[in-house]
Amino acid sequence: MGYVGALFARLRSGDIGSLPIIVGLVVIVIVFQSLNDTFLNAFNLVNLCLQIASLTIIALGITLVLLLGEIDLSIGSVSGVAAAIVAVANATHGVNPFLSVIMAVLAGTVIGLIHGIVFTKIGVPSFVITLAGLLGWLGVQLEILGKQGTVNLPPTGALIDIGQQKFLPTWLTYVVGLALVVLYVVTALSGSARRRRAGLSGQPIWVTAIVAIFLIVIVVALASKLGIDRGLPWIFLFAVALVLIFDWIIRRTKYGRAILAVGGNIEAARRAGIKVDAIRISVFMLCSTLAAVGGVIAAMRLGFANQQSGAGDVLVNSIAAAVIGGTSLFGGRTRRYAPLLGAVVIGSIANGLALLSLTSSVKYIITGAVLLGAVVIDAASSRGRKSSGR
Numbered sequence: 001m002g003y004v005g006a007l008f009a010r011l012r013s014g015d016i017g018s019l020p021i022i023v024g025l026v027v028i029v030i031v032f033q034s035l036n037d038t039f040l041n042a043f044n045l046v047n048l049c050l051q052i053a054s055l056t057i058i059a060l061g062i063t064l065v066l067l068l069g070e071i072d073l074s075i076g077s078v079s080g081v082a083a084a085i086v087a088v089a090n091a092t093h094g095v096n097p098f099l100s101v102i103m104a105v106l107a108g109t110v111i112g113l114i115h116g117i118v119f120t121k122i123g124v125p126s127f128v129i130t131l132a133g134l135l136g137w138l139g140v141q142l143e144i145l146g147k148q149g150t151v152n153l154p155p156t157g158a159l160i161d162i163g164q165q166k167f168l169p170t171w172l173t174y175v176v177g178l179a180l181v182v183l184y185v186v187t188a189l190s191g192s193a194r195r196r197r198a199g200l201s202g203q204p205i206w207v208t209a210i211v212a213i214f215l216i217v218i219v220v221a222l223a224s225k226l227g228i229d230r231g232l233p234w235i236f237l238f239a240v241a242l243v244l245i246f247d248w249i250i251r252r253t254k255y256g257r258a259i260l261a262v263g264g265n266i267e268a269a270r271r272a273g274i275k276v277d278a279i280r281i282s283v284f285m286l287c288s289t290l291a292a293v294g295g296v297i298a299a300m301r302l303g304f305a306n307q308q309s310g311a312g313d314v315l316v317n318s319i320a321a322a323v324i325g326g327t328s329l330f331g332g333r334t335r336r337y338a339p340l341l342g343a344v345v346i347g348s349i350a351n352g353l354a355l356l357s358l359t360s361s362v363k364y365i366i367t368g369a370v371l372l373g374a375v376v377i378d379a380a381s382s383r384g385r386k387s388s389g390r
Contacts, residue, residue, distance in 0.1 A: 032352030042229035049236040052347035054298040059321035059339035061290030069331025074133030079295030080310025087151040087305035108292025116281030150306040163300025170227030177219030264332030
């Protein structure tokens with residue numbers, strides 16, 4: 001059976017890859033651009049990149065927990081605590097901005113350590129401990145902010161400068177984008193060679209070439225479009241870099257394979273000698289750390305922290321982004337770059353509806369429908385794989 005035949009066989013068995021989200025993104029772009037021609041203009045695309053940076057990072061953290069087959073409901077509150085710490089430390093107490101960021105991120109790490117220990121050593125379900133964390137850390141956030149409720153970052157400080165004013169020049173955006181394409185080609189070719197050495201079928205060179213050409217077209221189009229306005233935001237590039245790093249960790253390292261093994265079958269993982277408790281604790285630490293980073297990024301972009309930081313739809317949007325991007329709620333499985341792709345979908349829906357001046361109620365209904373569709377597709381795909389023995 002050739003590559004195309006094998007591809008169709010995988011699709012029939014339920015292994016549909018990233019096809020749903022790619023089709024979904026195309027539909028979203030076509031619909032919103034047809035309803036409002038400012039959706040794809042340079043100014044709005046730059047704003048979209050700014051808006052989804054923190055969401056991507058927080059969704060990355062929840063993706064790791066979902067890979068274990070667990071949940072963390074405290075990520076919104078943890079991001080709010082981090083935003084409050086960085087704002088109060090830097091603006092109120094005059095702490096060095098970068099030291100303030102370190103303090104906020106370390107706070108997130110400690111919170112994750114607490115959650116992980118209570119979950120693994122005491123046996124409290126992740127749903128319960130993180131639900132308690134959602135409420136408890138919200139109280140901590142309000143206490144840090146104090147009676148004033150809102151703390152503005154110094155308007156001429158480094159944090160606002162990075163969050164609002166730092167953009168890559170167009171030529172460097174081209175370089176970064178093309179470097180990512182080269183990275184894809186090298187990874188695809190080496191992966192195919194590795195599969196062939198193992199006696200498995202690998203992706204043909206012509207498929208890699210077609211995908212690379214498509215990616216080059218996307219890179220050139222986006223870089224030139226963003227260059228018309230301010231350019232590619234630093235904070236968005238940072239979010240993309242984190243997604244790429246963790247994608248490599250999950251797929252290419254012993255630690256990443258251990259996470260997938262624990263999420264796939266915990267008893268089998270134990271028998272294979274994997275330190276299950278250590279993996280679980282470390283993942284909860286990473287999740288809260290990334291939530292804290294996302295909260296800091298959000299505060300830098302907005303220029304302040306207040307009682308609503310990390311509240312509202314941060315939690316549900318982060319979980320939705322991870323699931324819509326292709327992370328299974330059943331554990332042990334995720335698509336490549338799921339947090340980024342899911343965040344683009346969620347951010348595009350919110351951005352497009354805002355351009356149409358539609359109410360939040362409509363946004364929640366549409367986002368909920370998209371999330372439900374993603375879960376249904378995941379469940380159907382999972383059943384298809386089981387029935388075909390994959």
